[in-house]
Amino acid sequence: MTPVRVMVTGGAGFIGSHLIERLLASGIEVDVVDDLSSGSLSNLATARSMRGGKLHFHQIDVKDAGVATLVERRKPEIVFHLAARSDVRMSMVDPMGDADVNILGSLRILDASRRFGVQKVIFAASAGVYGFVPEDSMPIVEDVAHRPESNYGISKDTVLKYLEVYRSNYDLEYTALILANVYGPRQGARGEAGVVSVFARSLLEGRPTTIFGDGTQTRDFIYVDDVVDAFWRAMDAGDGTQLNIGTGDEISINDLYHKLTVVTGREGTLPIYAQGVTGEIKRSVLNARRAGWYLRWHPFTKLGDGLRSVVSWMEAEASAE
Ligand SMILES: NC(=O)c1ccc[n+]([C@@H]2O[C@H](COP(=O)([O-])OP(=O)(O)OC[C@H]3O[C@@H](n4cnc5c(N)ncnc54)[C@H](O)[C@@H]3O)[C@@H](O)[C@H]2O)c1
Incomplete structure (x- = not known):
């Protein structure tokens, strides 16, 4: 049954802002909880302008005790918990800051949800929870052992355990x-899959592009609308499950760069290579068959189409400036 009122933590961020538009378009009332540390109100401009939309913004840290009061007062039926420090590199530099937000902040959300009658929490976990996975276990299925290789992966994995408890x-x-790795319009440069927006922006602006490592590392890039669709479906399905949301196709960072040179009309532009990043995994590709069973979810957007829409969005932003 479609809920009447939901809460979205991290709603002023990249994925959260797209999710909110989908919720508002269906007449659902949305309370956004965000401290604007990496998100921005401009990400909510479309949501705010939606006719008949019921959007409430609360600038508050998920670590703040006031979050519980807010949940008590607003009584959301469902909480989408997306607020996080989503920068893997930053988690290696400042593990305490990562754990504070990603573990303790999540715990606050779970505890407030338990105390004040929330029916369901839908959590944005990450492929980083898997960490090292042997080559013969790719694409990764949910049952594989979790061996996170970054502090960010540890913090997301810890929340999975709390959810179960x-x-x-x-x-x-x-x-x-x-x-x-989620990509799409509005993505900042710092997030997990910020590489698409970083590469596209530097190519469009004619600046050199840096690839960390030798570029043979692979990732599974999933378009933001497809991810929103999975969040949407999880309101009514997939209870008690941890589900991969990916395309099942991996692409190397070198190939992704090449595709973006084509889409931006900068073919032949060479990247610069720099030292790889501590904690970064070599291969990552997800088998999302289980999400197909539980959510009837399937990825929809082809990589080429998704990259074109990112570039068109950037061009439109640049011409509006
Ligand atoms: N983008 C990806 O590829 C990807 C992949 C896997 C998982 N995720 C997860 O999905 C979620 C959303 O990611 P995103 O790419 O939209 O990132 P984002 O940084 O754009 O959004 C995160 C939002 O959380 C807010 N936030 C951060 N700390 C907060 C705090 N202490 N209190 C309240 N709000 C806070 C930020 O201001 C921001 O608006 C995150 O949990 C991230 O870890 C993202």
């Missing part, structure tokens, strides 16, 4: 979406 002890329902 809260479900079995307090009947707080959940679905955790284990997201591959």
